[in-house]
Amino acid sequence: MAFTLRSVKVPPNSVNLEEARNRVFDFFRSACRSIPTIMEIYNLHDVVTVSQLRSTIASEIRKNAHVTNSKVIDLLLFKGMEELNNIAEHAKQRHHIIGQYVVGRQGLVQDLNTKDQAISDFLKNFYNSNYV
Template sequence: MSQILKSLKVPPNSASLEEARTRTFEFFRMCCRSIPHVMEIYNLHDVVSPSQLRSAAAAEVRKNANVTNPKVIDMLLFKGMEELMNIVNQSKQRHHIVGQYVVGNQGLVQDVSGKDRDASNFLKKFYSSNYS
């Protein structure tokens, strides 16, 4: 795992869109290589599979697929490397990883919608206005 930490360094700015694209693929590969270690240190085997974590990482990368400015891509890669370093260095706790990458943004809405079956109309409107 120390090899992953050594490879987490901020590269110089990309000269072109193609170079930024190549760095994005390298970053994604680095994320995929760190998944077994992350699964082990956060004990995620009972919650998620490695392929589901890979899919979550791919979804995070794809969120910014429409960005074409190499400087913006470099900034996003820097933020991604910082996030990966925080995860690998155990700067986050297990519930942070589960909440952000396993359950995702829709988890709270799904949990609330299942709980409000027996709620009054007022509570249903309140939940939908605050979580939608």
């Protein structure tokens, strides 16, 4: 059974911060419920566990914990639902999922420093400046 959000209509704006907060928890639960299906679709069992993906989802949500405007929270939820829908409908490829949610940006920057020791200092500084 594939997980899809296409049939879900965009809800109206949250009335207050508490309603927006509850919607965030509902989104987190639905995202966590879709993890086993996503792992099957993208064959991720060899690179990540369900709990690691759950932690990644939680950290992505916590990045915006400082937001207190309910309209902004609704917009972020819409973007999150769209991302989850794209992943569940296989609109992304496996390396996109691994790079974005398994390795993360910090891992890619660390790999850059150990990847090629023979490059010049100028190129190392140039590459590092593009990731900052």
